[in-house]
Amino acid sequence: MFDYVEYTTVEGPNKKHDVEVYALSTCGFCKRALAFLRDQGIAHRYIHVDLIPIDVKNKIKEALYAQFKEHVSFPFAVIDGKTTLIGFLEQDWRKTLLD
Numbered sequence: 001m002f003d004y005v006e007y008t009t010v011e012g013p014n015k016k017h018d019v020e021v022y023a024l025s026t027c028g029f030c031k032r033a034l035a036f037l038r039d040q041g042i043a044h045r046y047i048h049v050d051l052i053p054i055d056v057k058n059k060i061k062e063a064l065y066a067q068f069k070e071h072v073s074f075p076f077a078v079i080d081g082k083t084t085l086i087g088f089l090e091q092d093w094r095k096t097l098l099d
Contacts (some may be wrong), residue, residue, distance in 0.1 A: 001078060002060060005052060007045035010038060017097055019044035022060065022076040025051055033075040033088040044096055051073070 001020055019037065023030035023047040037044045049057045061072045068084050070076075077085040077093075085093055 001081070002063065005047055005056060005060065007047050009045045010034075010043065012038070012041040012043040014040060014042045014097075017042070018080050020078045020095070021046035022064070022072075022074060022078075024047050024048060024074045027074050028090040030075040031095065032090075033077070035089060036088070036093055037097075040098065 007020070019042060019095075021030075021033060021037070021044060025044055030048075034046060049060060062069070064072050064076060064078075066079075070084055070086060071089060073086055075085075075088055079085065079096060083096065085096055
């Protein structure tokens with residue numbers, strides 16, 4: 001989504017959706033969300049926004065809010081460029097990504 005940051009890409013057999021995750025490296029919910037994606041074999045890309053310069057982090061948060069009109073908290077997943085998953089509730093992620 002943002003060409004000015006470098007995402008980590010995780011390959012997986014499930015490529016049904018384009019999944020992009022904005023996470024914090026110290027966040028337990030973020031770690032569980034990324035583990036869920038890996039365990040389910042869902043291809044995705046992610047970035048730990050707490051490990052990039054603060055001005056870039058703020059630019060990303062502002063752009064996400066402007067596009068989706070959702071308060072940005074983590075994890076913040078963008079599915080197919082149009083749907084968001086905010087926070088990690090496994091049942092919501094499962095329903096959105098696997099059903």
